[in-house]
Amino acid sequence: MMKHKDDLILSHQACFPLYALSREITTIYRPLLDALHITYPQYLVLMVLWENEGQTVNQIGERLRLDSGTLTPLLKRMELKKMITRKRKESDERSVEIHLSPSGKALKKEAAKVPAQMVEALGISDEEVNQLKRIANKILDKIKDRGN
Amino acid sequence: MMKHKDDLILSHQACFPLYALSREITTIYRPLLDALHITYPQYLVLMVLWENEGQTVNQIGERLRLDSGTLTPLLKRMELKKMITRKRKESDERSVEIHLSPSGKALKKEAAKVPAQMVEALGISDEEVNQLKRIANKILDKIKDRGN
DNA sequence: TAAAATTAGATTGTACACAACTTAATTGGC
């Protein structure tokens, strides 16, 4: 029989460390990404596009689990910085295709050193990184499989 | 010798699942906390105060790793909702003490069922929750011990 | 002890997040 008397103690919470760590990691990314004039969510969008050019807003959103309310203004800022172009699809005018500009493509080379810099800056072992990645993905998959 | 050729692939990243999971969890919290008319960060502030009444903005911020730029407006919203009061400290007028109002204290009873509801809603095993908590805290501690 | 340094909050400005809603294009039934 479990007791729930002390459930509302911060240090007993599991979700708070996750929330705090997620923010800490963004803070560690910041100086590395500042050098490329991008934010962390913009970096994620670029990674999605480097992997597969010309995806629609929806496709990017599914990958990153972000909706148009977040993506539309974010993509507009990236367009202003000449990293991407936004164009209505010919075959379906509802969709907007996001294409990398030459400078957006070129950014990939500059970003190539970011992952290694992060491992260095985080100062944690590969083992720990992999554990975290594995369990986070496991839980994410479970959440994804039911509702969405 | 490690290869870094594929480091910029989203599915190889460790930080993205963390970022995505953190947001998913907030989404799962939302309906539970909506019933109490609070947001997740406000819930965290309340937990800090339920544990120890009358802390200053700084003390709350250290606990939650949030600065006054985030906390001041958040606390003002909580004050508007009559959950807390904000009062300059007599002994040091720079500091602001945050006190729970009667309804802020009463909220604790209503929130008592939230942790169990979360475990239920998350639908993951205690084992997984604990693993995640343990490793996130381990990494957080490492980050805390150096930088600040 | 008076000026300099530090500290605590507040403010400003930018950038996410996300719910709720709107608009326009497409699709599915009939």
Add this chain to the structure above:
DNA sequence: GCCAATTAAGTTGTGTACAATCTAATTTTA
């Protein structure tokens, strides 16, 4: 073929986050 339902983005409004800066109070130190 037409209309209802669906879909994709965009818009609106609220609430974080956080860097940078400001202001006022307190400490330090010369």
